[in-house]
Amino acid sequence: MRAKKEYGNADAEVYVRWFLPFAKEFYRVLKPEGSFVLNIAGSWQKGTATRSLYVYELIVELVKQVNFHLAQEFIWTKPAALPAPAMWVTIKRIRVKDAVEYILWFSKTPNPKANNTKVLQPYSDAMKYIMQKGYRSKVRPSGHHIGKNFNLDRGGSIPPNFLTFSNTESNTHYLNMCNEHNIKIHPARYPFKLPEFFIKFLTDKGDIVLDPFAGSNVTGEAAEKLGRKWLAFELSEEYLKGSKFRFDLKQKKLIA
Ligand SMILES: C[S@@+](CC[C@H](N)C(=O)[O-])C[C@H]1O[C@@H](n2cnc3c(N)ncnc32)[C@H](O)[C@@H]1O
Numbered sequence: 010m011r012a013k014k015e016y017g018n019a020d021a022e023v024y025v026r027w028f029l030p031f032a033k034e035f036y037r038v039l040k041p042e043g044s045f046v047l048n049i050a051g052s053w054q055k056g057t058a059t060r061s062l063y064v065y066e067l068i069v070e071l072v073k074q075v076n077f078h079l080a081q082e083f084i085w086t087k088p089a090a091l092p093a094p095a096m097w098v099t100i101k102r103i104r105v106k107d108a109v110e111y112i113l114w115f116s117k118t119p120n121p122k123a124n125n126t127k128v129l130q131p132y133s134d135a136m137k138y139i140m141q142k143g144y145r146s147k148v149r150p151s152g153h154h155i156g157k158n159f160n161l162d163r164g165g166s167i168p169p170n171f172l173t174f175s176n177t178e179s180n181t182h183y184l185n186m187c188n189e190h191n192i193k194i195h196p197a198r199y200p201f202k203l204p205e206f207f208i209k210f211l212t213d214k215g216d217i218v219l220d221p222f223a224g225s226n227v228t229g230e231a232a233e234k235l236g237r238k239w240l241a242f243e244l245s246e247e248y249l250k251g252s253k254f255r256f257d258l259k260q261k262k263l264i265a
Pocket residue numbers: 010011012195197198199221222223224225226227228242243244245248
């Protein structure tokens with residue numbers, strides 16, 4: 010799910026108070042080994058060049074009040090981010106581009122179900138070269154000892170906790186059908202690869218994925234493609250209508 014963006018510091022408290030009752034319900038319905046993944050953008054104190062602390066306050070409250078464990082923080086980097094707001098970035102030149110959002114992975118227990126072998130990435134050329142040539146066992150400047158097992162091909166490299174997915178889709182079935190039927194296109198859609206990553210990483214086939222703030226339901230589409238069951242809640246009926254296009258029979262054939 011994704012949380013709302015525009016909050017200054019005074020509003021931060023309001024936001025945390027608004028969010029906690031939802032979080033308690035997420036905790037209640039989550040399986041013991043399940044995960045809760047929260048996408049949240051940082052924000053600034055209104056009228057200043059400095060940062061609101063609401064993301065940090067929310068993390069603390071989710072752990073202290075709701076009993077979630079913070080499993081790991083991910084940073085979602087967005088290379089195409091605009092230099093906004095203009096006042097601070099392009100006029101006063103005080104800030105740089107804000108090109109990341111947080112993806113916070115919470116769990117119900119200290120040992121959530123997760124498997125990083127399901128989200129391995131292709132090896133870099135440098136790594137392929139090392140695997141071919143072999144690696145001499147030695148102690149690195151950091152003090153870490155790299156043993157000879159480092160050479161083993163394990164099917165891909167373990168991803169880092171920063172993820173780069175651009176929102177560049179421009180000609181999908183969803184967009185075309187919304188345009189055709191005059192339905193409002195959701196303005197804040199996930200890139201498909203984002204929910205896909207966490208669904209693969211944290212769930213197995215047949216598990217249930219729930220997106221309580223589903224928007225155009227990219228999460229449901231990814232879950233469907235990956236053979237998971239899914240539930241989607243969304244306040245706006247128009248967004249729900251649009252989201253149905255993701256599951257057209259024709260579209261299913263395109264995915265298959
Ligand atoms: C950032 S959008 C999610 C976009 C989605 N990730 C996608 O890829 O299309 C958040 C959505 O939450 C919905 N929303 C806000 N409050 C809600 C509530 N109380 N219950 C259900 N949906 C809500 C909004 O209408 C909005 O569509």
